[in-house]
Amino acid sequence: EAQVTQNPxxxxxxxxxxxxxxxxxxxNHEYMSWYRQDPGLGxxxxxxxxxxxxxxxxxxxxxxxxxxxEKRNFPLILESPSPNQTSLYFCASSTTGLxxxxxxxxxxxxxx
Amino acid sequence: xxSVGLHLPTLSVQEGDNSIINCAYSxxxxxxxxxYKQESGKGPQFIIDIRSNMDKRQGQRVTVLLNxxxxxxxxxxxxxxxxxxxxxxxxxxSDSWGKLQFGAGTQVVxxx
Numbered sequence: 012e013a014q015v016t017q018n019p020x021x022x023x024x025x026x027x028x029x030x031x032x033x034x035x036x037x038x039n040h041e042y043m044s045w046y047r048q049d050p051g052l053g054x055x056x057x058x059x060x061x062x063x064x065x066x067x068x069x070x071x072x073x074x075x076x077x078x079x080x081e082k083r084n085f086p087l088i089l090e091s092p093s094p095n096q097t098s099l100y101f102c103a104s105s106t107t108g109l110x111x112x113x114x115x116x117x118x119x120x121x122x123x
Numbered sequence: 124x125x126s127v128g129l130h131l132p133t134l135s136v137q138e139g140d141n142s143i144i145n146c147a148y149s150x151x152x153x154x155x156x157x158x159y160k161q162e163s164g165k166g167p168q169f170i171i172d173i174r175s176n177m178d179k180r181q182g183q184r185v186t187v188l189l190n191x192x193x194x195x196x197x198x199x200x201x202x203x204x205x206x207x208x209x210x211x212x213x214x215x216x217s218d219s220w221g222k223l224q225f226g227a228g229t230q231v232v233x234x235x
Contacts, residue, residue: 042221044221053226053227054212054214056222056223056224059223061221067222070222108216108223111172
Protein backbone atom coordinates (compact mmCIF):
# COMPACT_ATOMS: atom_id res chain seq x y z
CA GLU A 12 0.00 0.00 0.00
CA ALA A 13 1.34 3.40 -1.01
CA GLN A 14 1.74 5.49 2.10
CA VAL A 15 3.64 8.00 4.17
CA THR A 16 4.42 6.86 7.69
CA GLN A 17 5.44 8.95 10.66
CA ASN A 18 6.74 7.92 14.06
CA PRO A 19 5.92 8.50 16.77
CA UNK A 20 2.27 9.49 16.43
CA UNK A 21 2.23 11.11 19.85
CA UNK A 22 5.11 12.46 21.90
CA UNK A 23 5.32 14.38 25.15
CA UNK A 24 8.76 15.68 26.02
CA UNK A 25 10.51 18.37 28.02
CA UNK A 26 12.26 21.54 26.97
CA UNK A 27 15.75 20.96 25.62
CA UNK A 28 15.58 17.21 25.13
CA UNK A 29 16.58 16.42 21.54
CA UNK A 30 14.07 14.45 19.54
CA UNK A 31 13.59 13.09 16.04
CA UNK A 32 10.35 12.45 14.21
CA UNK A 33 10.80 9.99 11.40
CA UNK A 34 9.05 10.10 8.04
CA UNK A 35 9.17 7.43 5.39
CA UNK A 36 7.44 7.01 2.03
CA UNK A 37 7.29 3.96 -0.20
CA UNK A 38 6.27 5.68 -3.45
CA ASN A 39 9.75 6.58 -4.73
CA HIS A 40 8.83 10.26 -4.49
CA GLU A 41 11.51 12.85 -5.00
CA TYR A 42 9.78 15.64 -3.08
CA MET A 43 9.23 15.49 0.67
CA SER A 44 8.15 18.16 3.09
CA TRP A 45 7.41 18.84 6.75
CA TYR A 46 4.57 21.03 8.01
CA ARG A 47 3.29 22.11 11.36
CA GLN A 48 -0.36 22.80 11.96
CA ASP A 49 -1.63 25.12 14.67
CA PRO A 50 -5.21 26.26 15.35
CA GLY A 51 -6.22 29.12 13.09
CA LEU A 52 -2.89 29.15 11.26
CA GLY A 53 -3.38 26.34 8.79
CA UNK A 54 -0.37 24.38 7.61
CA UNK A 55 3.00 26.06 7.63
CA UNK A 56 5.92 24.55 5.79
CA UNK A 57 9.03 23.93 7.87
CA UNK A 58 11.45 22.38 5.39
CA UNK A 59 11.19 20.64 2.07
CA UNK A 60 13.44 18.49 -0.05
CA UNK A 61 13.42 18.28 -3.81
CA UNK A 62 15.64 15.19 -3.85
CA UNK A 63 18.33 13.32 -1.95
CA UNK A 64 20.80 15.69 -0.30
CA UNK A 65 18.74 18.72 -1.43
CA UNK A 66 16.82 20.51 1.31
CA UNK A 67 15.51 24.03 1.67
CA UNK A 68 13.75 26.17 4.23
CA UNK A 69 10.03 26.70 4.25
CA UNK A 70 8.27 29.48 6.11
CA UNK A 71 9.06 28.43 9.68
CA UNK A 72 12.42 26.60 9.78
CA UNK A 73 13.76 28.08 13.02
CA UNK A 74 14.43 25.44 15.67
CA UNK A 75 14.26 22.53 13.22
CA UNK A 76 16.71 20.50 11.19
CA UNK A 77 16.15 17.93 8.47
CA UNK A 78 18.24 15.52 6.47
CA UNK A 79 17.66 13.61 3.25
CA UNK A 80 20.28 10.93 2.99
CA GLU A 81 17.95 8.44 1.33
CA LYS A 82 15.05 9.03 -1.01
CA ARG A 83 12.47 7.36 1.20
CA ASN A 84 13.31 9.00 4.54
CA PHE A 85 13.07 12.60 5.70
CA PRO A 86 13.49 12.90 9.47
CA LEU A 87 12.64 16.08 11.36
CA ILE A 88 15.06 16.90 14.17
CA LEU A 89 14.43 19.23 17.08
CA GLU A 90 17.83 19.75 18.71
CA SER A 91 16.48 21.69 21.69
CA PRO A 92 12.67 21.67 21.72
CA SER A 93 10.80 24.54 23.27
CA PRO A 94 7.12 24.86 24.29
CA ASN A 95 6.34 26.97 21.19
CA GLN A 96 7.09 23.89 19.11
CA THR A 97 4.11 22.14 20.61
CA SER A 98 2.08 21.39 17.51
CA LEU A 99 0.70 18.82 15.10
CA TYR A 100 3.32 17.85 12.53
CA PHE A 101 2.72 16.38 9.10
CA CYS A 102 5.14 14.89 6.65
CA ALA A 103 4.19 14.77 2.98
CA SER A 104 5.65 13.53 -0.28
CA SER A 105 4.98 13.90 -3.97
CA THR A 106 6.59 12.94 -7.23
CA THR A 107 7.95 16.36 -8.11
CA GLY A 108 6.40 18.95 -5.78
CA LEU A 109 4.15 20.16 -8.60
CA UNK A 110 1.61 17.43 -8.11
CA UNK A 111 -0.49 15.72 -5.49
CA UNK A 112 1.13 15.52 -2.08
CA UNK A 113 0.44 12.51 0.09
CA UNK A 114 0.34 13.28 3.77
CA UNK A 115 1.26 11.12 6.71
CA UNK A 116 -1.11 10.62 9.66
CA UNK A 117 0.48 13.35 11.78
CA UNK A 118 2.57 13.52 14.94
CA UNK A 119 1.16 15.34 17.95
CA UNK A 120 4.10 16.83 19.86
CA UNK A 121 3.83 18.43 23.28
CA UNK A 122 6.86 20.16 24.76
CA UNK A 123 6.58 20.91 28.48
CA UNK B 124 -9.49 13.11 16.45
CA UNK B 125 -7.31 16.19 16.54
CA SER B 126 -8.87 19.63 16.51
CA VAL B 127 -6.93 21.82 14.14
CA GLY B 128 -9.22 24.72 13.33
CA LEU B 129 -10.81 26.21 16.45
CA HIS B 130 -11.68 29.57 14.93
CA LEU B 131 -11.94 28.91 11.23
CA PRO B 132 -14.44 30.55 8.90
CA THR B 133 -17.36 28.17 8.61
CA LEU B 134 -19.55 27.42 5.63
CA SER B 135 -22.82 25.67 6.44
CA VAL B 136 -24.35 23.90 3.48
CA GLN B 137 -27.49 21.87 3.17
CA GLU B 138 -27.04 18.37 1.81
CA GLY B 139 -27.55 18.36 -1.94
CA ASP B 140 -26.72 22.03 -2.41
CA ASN B 141 -23.59 23.28 -4.12
CA SER B 142 -20.73 24.65 -2.02
CA ILE B 143 -18.31 27.39 -2.95
CA ILE B 144 -15.15 27.86 -0.90
CA ASN B 145 -13.05 30.90 -1.56
CA CYS B 146 -9.37 31.59 -1.14
CA ALA B 147 -7.30 34.72 -1.72
CA TYR B 148 -3.65 34.08 -2.45
CA SER B 149 -0.78 36.43 -1.88
CA UNK B 150 1.87 36.01 -4.53
CA UNK B 151 1.09 37.13 -8.07
CA UNK B 152 4.03 35.01 -9.27
CA UNK B 153 2.57 31.77 -7.91
CA UNK B 154 2.14 29.27 -10.70
CA UNK B 155 0.54 26.24 -9.07
CA UNK B 156 -2.42 25.93 -6.72
CA UNK B 157 -3.92 23.03 -4.84
CA UNK B 158 -6.99 22.31 -2.76
CA TYR B 159 -6.84 19.89 0.15
CA LYS B 160 -9.50 18.41 2.39
CA GLN B 161 -8.80 17.51 5.99
CA GLU B 162 -11.17 15.41 8.04
CA SER B 163 -10.95 15.38 11.80
CA GLY B 164 -7.99 13.36 13.06
CA LYS B 165 -6.50 12.82 9.61
CA GLY B 166 -3.86 14.32 7.38
CA PRO B 167 -4.86 16.52 4.44
CA GLN B 168 -6.01 14.80 1.27
CA PHE B 169 -5.49 16.16 -2.22
CA ILE B 170 -8.67 17.21 -4.02
CA ILE B 171 -7.66 19.03 -7.17
CA ASP B 172 -4.91 21.26 -8.53
CA ILE B 173 -4.58 23.91 -11.22
CA ARG B 174 -1.68 25.60 -12.95
CA SER B 175 -1.56 29.30 -13.61
CA ASN B 176 -1.97 28.86 -17.36
CA MET B 177 -5.53 27.64 -16.75
CA ASP B 178 -8.55 29.37 -15.25
CA LYS B 179 -10.76 26.36 -14.66
CA ARG B 180 -10.32 22.69 -13.98
CA GLN B 181 -12.93 20.06 -13.22
CA GLY B 182 -12.77 16.85 -11.30
CA GLN B 183 -15.36 14.50 -9.95
CA ARG B 184 -18.00 16.76 -8.37
CA VAL B 185 -15.40 19.49 -7.89
CA THR B 186 -14.36 22.49 -9.94
CA VAL B 187 -11.51 24.87 -9.24
CA LEU B 188 -11.59 28.38 -10.65
CA LEU B 189 -8.56 30.63 -10.79
CA ASN B 190 -8.76 34.39 -11.25
CA UNK B 191 -5.22 35.70 -11.51
CA UNK B 192 -6.35 39.30 -11.94
CA UNK B 193 -7.65 39.47 -8.39
CA UNK B 194 -5.53 36.61 -7.00
CA UNK B 195 -8.54 34.52 -6.13
CA UNK B 196 -9.11 30.79 -6.12
CA UNK B 197 -12.37 28.98 -5.50
CA UNK B 198 -13.47 25.40 -5.04
CA UNK B 199 -16.96 24.41 -6.03
CA UNK B 200 -18.42 21.16 -4.75
CA UNK B 201 -21.53 19.96 -6.53
CA UNK B 202 -24.35 18.21 -4.65
CA UNK B 203 -22.62 18.42 -1.28
CA UNK B 204 -22.79 15.25 0.80
CA UNK B 205 -22.29 14.61 4.54
CA UNK B 206 -18.89 13.10 3.73
CA UNK B 207 -17.81 16.49 2.42
CA UNK B 208 -17.83 17.91 5.95
CA UNK B 209 -14.20 18.80 6.63
CA UNK B 210 -11.71 21.65 6.67
CA UNK B 211 -10.64 22.77 3.20
CA UNK B 212 -7.29 24.40 2.52
CA UNK B 213 -5.97 26.13 -0.55
CA UNK B 214 -2.23 26.21 -1.16
CA UNK B 215 0.03 28.04 -3.60
CA UNK B 216 3.52 27.26 -4.78
CA SER B 217 5.17 30.55 -4.12
CA ASP B 218 8.67 30.17 -5.53
CA SER B 219 10.50 28.49 -8.37
CA TRP B 220 11.39 25.50 -6.23
CA GLY B 221 9.06 23.66 -3.91
CA LYS B 222 7.92 26.09 -1.25
CA LEU B 223 4.19 25.83 -0.55
CA GLN B 224 2.02 28.24 1.38
CA PHE B 225 -1.32 27.17 2.77
CA GLY B 226 -4.32 29.28 3.65
CA ALA B 227 -5.85 29.09 7.13
CA GLY B 228 -8.69 26.87 5.97
CA THR B 229 -12.49 26.89 5.82
CA GLN B 230 -14.66 24.55 7.86
CA VAL B 231 -17.48 23.10 5.79
CA VAL B 232 -20.44 21.71 7.71
CA UNK B 233 -23.06 19.78 5.76
CA UNK B 234 -26.49 19.70 7.35
CA UNK B 235 -29.23 17.22 6.45
